[in-house]
Amino acid sequence: MSMIAKLPVRLLRIITILPLVLLLWTCSSTSGGVRERATDLGVPLTDQDIELVNSVMSRVVSNALVDKSSTHLIDDALIKIRDAEDIPADRTRVDVGLNAALKDLDPYAVYLNADRTRRMRERLSGNFEGIGVFIGIRDEKLTVTSPIEGSPAMAAGLQPQDHITHVNGTPTQGLSVGEAAALMRGRRGTDVAITIQRKNESPFDVSITRALITVPTASSRRYGDIGYLRLTQFTETTEPGLEEAVNKLVLDPAGIPSGFILDLRNNPGGLTTQATAVADAFMETGLIWSTSRRGGQETRRYSATSGDITLGRPLVVLQNRGSASASEIVAGGLQGNGRAVVLGTRSFGKGVAQSHFRLGSNGTLRLTTLQFYKPDGSSVHKVGIQPDILVTQPEDDTEVTDESKPRLGEADGSSCPEVDAVEADDFQLRCAIALLRAGGTPAFMALHRAGS
Incomplete structure (x- = not known):
């Protein structure tokens, strides 16, 4: 019998109730602080507004990766609520002000009201209405991480690393990721004007018609003896979709890919x-990634369990600057355990993760709570995953510096043999196939090393 089971019932009830009492006391004290500071700063708030500000701020104080005093956070939020301007029809002054305060704390933090919470859940389930583009903040600019395959954004020519400066004429400077995404989403069939700043080009406008975006989680095909797996993002159905895609290749009458x-x-x-499940699917053992919360101490380790769905076949991971966050967990885990060779260019470098906090009928708070690390303990954030073999595409302007040199060198993509059904200018996929067919990295690099 456990020690807890042996405790007197009365004491057990006290222990069970104590955390709830502490939480209620914290929220109550914060609520009183919100009401008092709102009065001092001349911010008219309803009881419902105070409840919302309290709910958000108490969770930020307790959970944010960046440590800030509650007084500073509350004052900043209240001032931004008081001074909020250009409030959209589907938002409130408190909503806009809270998000402005969150943006100062964390570029990935966002408060989502009930309607925006619904749209977020649709996206994570694989369906939403919009233009089909993923965005992030880089160098304080709203930046395209990647367009979704087959989306209006991809058809319009949006590219990773494009800066989105305006949406329907509204400047994006200073907006959070969530606020900018809300501007671009809308009913299917409606148009949105996006202003793009691309490197070494003048800003230009693109009109994009919104559509229902259905995001495929996984797909597969064969290139002769090589099995090809494509993951476009990590949603609730990604790992089951990957398993189905691998089974399709393994059970093919042509035989198991080499x-x-x-x-x-x-x-x-x-x-x-x-991401953890996908990396685990290719591994028998080993640490995939670890996390730390505020203060930098390791809080959790995620390791593989036995069972490799590819039966131990050689594996190459393709990545580029549009590979971010959960993609970097997978690439870093497989690379760090020697399970895969990573080929392409350096990844995006988003080494922080967000948690979602339900606020009842008020919606959801998304907040950065974790920093994550590769198996060797090194950070991914603002650094990215360096490829083992650097291969650039013809349109890339990747510059190799001493800090970003690949571990095994750079390959000349144009020297990798063309493959039926692979676009001629997809040097990275051509080289991945050549690497697997060469029987090993040394043999491949002997044939295709850049400058040789």
Whole structure:
């Protein structure tokens, strides 16, 4: 019998209730602080407004990766609520002000009202209405992480690393990721004007018609003896979709592929639970990734369980600057355990993860709560995953510096043999196939090393 089971019932009830009492006391004290500070700062708030500000701020104080005093956070939020301007029809002054305060704390934090919470759940389930583009903040600019395959954004020519400066004439400077995404989403069939700043080009406008975006989680095909797997993002159905895609290849009458390619290019991430499951699917053992919360101390380690769905076949992971977050968990875990060779260019470098806090009928708070690390303990954030073999596409302007040199060198993509059904200018996929067919990295690099 456990020690807890042996405790007197009265004491057990006290222990069970104590955390709830502490939480209620914290929220109550914060609520009183919100009401008092709102009065001092001349911010008219209803009881419902105070409840919302309290709910958000108490969770930020307790959980945010960045440590801030509650007084500073409350004052900043209240001032931004008081001074909020240009409030959209589907938002409130409190909503806009809270998000402005969250943006100062964390570029990935966002408060989502009930309607926006619904749209977020649709996206994570694989369906939403919009233009089909994933975005992030880089160098304080709203940046395209990647367009979704087959989406209006991809048809319009949006590219990773494009800066979105305006949406329907509204400047994006200073907006959070969530606020900018809300501007671009809308009913299918309606148009949205996007202003793009691309490197070495003048800003230009693109009109994009919104559509119902159905995000495929996984797909597969064969290139002769090589199995190709493509993941576009990590949603609730990604790992089951991957398993189905692998089974399709393994059970093919042509036989089990001699090697596999996992294509994570332009995959902006998603659910970390799915990233863990995907990496685990290719591994028998080993640490995949670890996390730390506020203060930097390791809080959790995620390791593989036995069972490799590819039966131990050689594996190459493709990545580029559009591979971010959960994609970097997978690439870093497979690379760090020697399970895969990573080929392509450096990944995006989003090494922080967000948690979702339900606020009842008030919606949801998304907040950065974790920083994650590769198996060797090194950070991914603002650094990315360096490829083992650097292969650039013809349109890339990747510059190799001393800090970003690949571990095994750079390959000349144009020297990799062309393959039927592979676009001639997809040097990375051509080289991944050549690497697997060469029988090993040394043999491949002997044939295709850049400058040789």
